[in-house]
Amino acid sequence: xxxxxxxxxxxxxxxxxxxxxxxxxxxxxxxxxxxxxxxxxxxxxxxxxxxxxxxxxxxxxxxxxxxxxxxxxxxxxxxxxxxxxxxxxxxxxxxxxxxxxxxxxxxxxxxxxxxxxxxxxxxxxxxxxxxxxxxxxxxxxxxxxxxxxxxxxxxxxxxxxxxxxxxxxxxxxxxxxxxxxxxxxxxxxxxxxxxxxxxxxxxxxxxxxxxxxxxxxxxxxxxxxxxxxxxxxxxxxxxxxxxxx
Amino acid sequence: xxxxxxxxxxxxxxxxxxxxxxxxxxxxxxxxxxxxxxxxxxxxxxxxxxxxxxxxxxxxxxxxxxxxxxxxxxxxxxxxxxxxxxxxxxxxxxxxxxxxxxxxxxxxxxxxxxxxxxxxxxxxxxxxxxxxxxxxxxxxxxxxxxxxxxxxxxxxxxxxxxxxxxxxxxxxxxxxxxxxxxxxxxxxxxxxxxxxxxxxxxxxxxxxxxxxxxxxxxxxxxxxxxxxxxxxxxxxxxxxxxxxxxxxxxxxxxxxxxxxxxxxxxxxxxxxxxxxxxxxxxxxxxxxxxxxxxxxxxxxxxxxxxxxxxxxxxxxxxxxxxxxxxxxxxxxxxxxxxxxxxxxxxxxxxxxxxxxxxxxxxxxxxxxxxxxxxxxxxxxxxxxxxxxxxxxxxxxxxxxxxxxxxxxxxxxxxxxxxxxxxxxxxxxxxxxxxxxxxxxxxxxxxxxxxxxxxxxxxxxxxxxxxxxxxxxxxx
Ligand code: SF4
Numbered sequence: 001x002x003x004x005x006x007x008x009x010x011x012x013x014x015x016x017x018x019x020x021x022x023x024x025x026x027x028x029x030x031x032x033x034x035x036x037x038x039x040x041x042x043x044x045x046x047x048x049x050x051x052x053x054x055x056x057x058x059x060x061x062x063x064x065x066x067x068x069x070x071x072x073x074x075x076x077x078x079x080x081x082x083x084x085x086x087x088x089x090x091x092x093x094x095x096x097x098x099x100x101x102x103x104x105x106x107x108x109x110x111x112x113x114x115x116x117x118x119x120x121x122x123x124x125x126x127x128x129x130x131x132x133x134x135x136x137x138x139x140x141x142x143x144x145x146x147x148x149x150x151x152x153x154x155x156x157x158x159x160x161x162x163x164x165x166x167x168x169x170x171x172x173x174x175x176x177x178x179x180x181x182x183x184x185x186x187x188x189x190x191x192x193x194x195x196x197x198x199x200x201x202x203x204x205x206x207x208x209x210x211x212x213x214x215x216x217x218x219x220x221x222x223x224x225x226x227x228x229x230x231x232x233x234x235x236x237x238x239x240x241x242x243x244x245x
Numbered sequence: 246x247x248x249x250x251x252x253x254x255x256x257x258x259x260x261x262x263x264x265x266x267x268x269x270x271x272x273x274x275x276x277x278x279x280x281x282x283x284x285x286x287x288x289x290x291x292x293x294x295x296x297x298x299x300x301x302x303x304x305x306x307x308x309x310x311x312x313x314x315x316x317x318x319x320x321x322x323x324x325x326x327x328x329x330x331x332x333x334x335x336x337x338x339x340x341x342x343x344x345x346x347x348x349x350x351x352x353x354x355x356x357x358x359x360x361x362x363x364x365x366x367x368x369x370x371x372x373x374x375x376x377x378x379x380x381x382x383x384x385x386x387x388x389x390x391x392x393x394x395x396x397x398x399x400x401x402x403x404x405x406x407x408x409x410x411x412x413x414x415x416x417x418x419x420x421x422x423x424x425x426x427x428x429x430x431x432x433x434x435x436x437x438x439x440x441x442x443x444x445x446x447x448x449x450x451x452x453x454x455x456x457x458x459x460x461x462x463x464x465x466x467x468x469x470x471x472x473x474x475x476x477x478x479x480x481x482x483x484x485x486x487x488x489x490x491x492x493x494x495x496x497x498x499x500x501x502x503x504x505x506x507x508x509x510x511x512x513x514x515x516x517x518x519x520x521x522x523x524x525x526x527x528x529x530x531x532x533x534x535x536x537x538x539x540x541x542x543x544x545x546x547x548x549x550x551x552x553x554x555x556x557x558x559x560x561x562x563x564x565x566x567x568x569x570x571x572x573x574x575x576x577x578x579x580x581x582x583x584x585x586x587x588x589x590x591x592x593x594x595x596x597x598x599x600x601x602x603x604x605x606x607x608x609x610x611x612x613x614x615x616x617x618x619x620x621x622x623x624x625x626x627x628x629x630x631x632x633x634x635x636x637x638x639x640x641x642x643x644x645x646x647x648x649x650x651x652x653x654x655x656x657x658x659x660x661x662x663x664x665x666x667x668x669x670x671x672x673x674x675x676x677x678x679x680x681x682x683x684x685x686x687x688x689x690x691x692x693x694x695x696x697x698x699x700x701x702x703x704x705x706x707x708x709x710x711x712x713x714x715x716x717x718x719x720x
Contacts, residue, residue: 012714016709058666
């Protein structure tokens with residue numbers, strides 16, 4: 001299958017390993033990945049901070065860049081949620097009904113990585129090997145906006161060598177929330193503290209998730225506290241094989 | 246009083262409790278430093294969440310009930326004026342008197358006048374968010390009338406000279422040893438040997454309240470529901486103190502937000518299932534009291550209904566924002582909110598704390614007056630999933646953030662980011678420039694404001710040697 005990759009601005013700039021892993025994984029499974037170079041950002045930060053007008057050109061850009069593709073994937077439950085649920089809303093709010101319809105249509109063809117693998121490609125065992133003790137944080141937007149459900153867990157359970165341990169209070173927010181972590185830094189830190197306590201309590205070496213943003217926040221905290229636990233994007237675990245990990 | 250010019254007015258300043266004197270981050274700073282408060286809150290919200298989750302799981306049709314609740318409320322909002330007129334007519338026919346209050350000032354004046362007319366200088370109160378919202382207790386006290394709260398938690402708050410911090414459990418921020426101290430300090434005639442055993446504390450409150458019930462002729466209540474078709478008002482509660490107030494006195498004055506009306510008696514079927522399970526985690530609340538006007542020889546002989554607007558028409562006028570008026574004040578959104586659990590209710594500066602407060606208060610006061618509240622959420626969405634009437638609080642937060650007056654520096658930064666992101670070549674250049682800037686600096690060092698709060702508790706990620714798009718271009 002020919003699949004267009006939306007790398008997301010965060011992965012493209014700061015966490016390229018997550019986007020690279022997505023490419024390598026899909027190619028290993030026999031698919032063709034294309035990267036439309038005119039892509040930039042989904043505009044979620046602008047929408048969620050109260051700058052819908054500023055987000056409008058980004059919504060327009062996403063819809064036109066990805067319209068030619070039948071299947072689009074992003075290694076981010078959060079961006080996919082925004083594309084699906086906020087793009088047409090922003091377009092409609094500024095009176096562009098044509099764009100709203102196109103954004104909704106492109107949005108319905110945009111999948112988060114675990115959705116693409118399980119729902120579209122019908123695969124749960126991607127042939128990965130990752131010999132570590134791993135705990136999974138579902139991330140709020142993957143869980144409640146994009147509704148990826150237990151698909152990431154189903155994929156992780158098939159990874160050879162991986163010891164999956166359950167995260168207590170997994171569904172509680174880690175406190176990132178985009179600009180929330182800046183505007184309400186202290187509250188965000190208090191939420192992160194509890195999340196880190198729960199992660200450390202599992203005895204895992206690695207905390208994984210489907211969103212680079214939450215992992216940046218959690219990983220930044222785990223690193224500051226010198227916990228010895230690292231964060232790895234779900235795509236990287238799924239892309240690992242006996243020879244690459 | 247100003248002339249009505251056709252634009253819905255927001256709640257007036259200087260009266261009532263919808264605005265705090267600090268921004269949310271500032272108030273949260275104090276709360277976060279109070280470990281006792283955080284322990285009390287974590288314990289209480291975790292317990293309620295567990296109870297509620299269990300009884301909700303018993304109902305196979307919970308999602309359908311939520312849909313039904315949401316549909317009924319949407320219908321009510323679509324024809325609110327008509328339903329209110331119907332309610333007024335039925336209440337009047339049944340021997341009640343209906344008063345319309347445009348805002349907090351008017352409502353306080355009406356209630357104060359009505360109490361004065363009875364010649365009483367003391368009223369007993371049924372727990373009510375509407376009277377908290379308008380600051381009725383303060384207004385009555387100023388007029389020389391003593392209001393006595395009869396809900397146990399509300400009484401604790403009143404005696405402690407404190408403010409409620411939760412819709413349903415106003416004293417959730419207190420533990421029992423704190424409550425014992427408050428009783429010893431402020432409860433008239435309390436036994437000095439009082440312990441902090443919950444039954445002992447409850448007995449002390451009961452003794453004090455019994456005396457008050459039997460010697461007070463006027464009661465003030467709120468209402469959970471009003472049935473337009475029959476003019477019936479309803480209060481649901483757990484303690485029975487409300488029922489004492491609603492049945493014993495001679496005069497009953499009910500202050501009700503105009504959004505509480507329901508078309509028919511049958512609609513209660515949905516809400517009496519949704520409310521107790523979502524709020525207290527009970528299958529059915531212990532006391533449901535309903536009354537229609539006055540009945541000679543039975544219950545209060547004078548009944549007044551004050552219909553309160555106080556910004557609600559302004560909320561109704563916003564077709565996207567009006568779903569905040571669907572709220573049945575169950576507090577489920579507070580109990581699941583990770584922000585509320587850490588900061589407590591006082592940080593929100595309004596009688597409506599938590600997720601619903603973060604959207605409702607700014608709407609009632611005008612967004613500019615409560616500009617930090619729509620940001621008091623990480624948009625995690627737990628509130629939306631918990632809300633028994635399916636209010637999409639995260640979308641409402643985003644909707645309101647778009648109306649907030651933004652700080653100029655932030656506005657400039659966001660505009661610059663959007664400009665860059667809209668131009669791929671500029672964007673790729675910016676990625677490279679950012680990388681160079683980071684390499685020039687030292688890892689682990691903090692970022693300048695406004696990002697300094699983030700780096701105070703977290704390490705920045707190391708900048709990768711290559712962006713994804715550069716890697717892609719090279720392969
Ligand atoms: S918004 Fe929903 S969950 Fe929150 S108090 Fe109102 S009805 Fe309950």
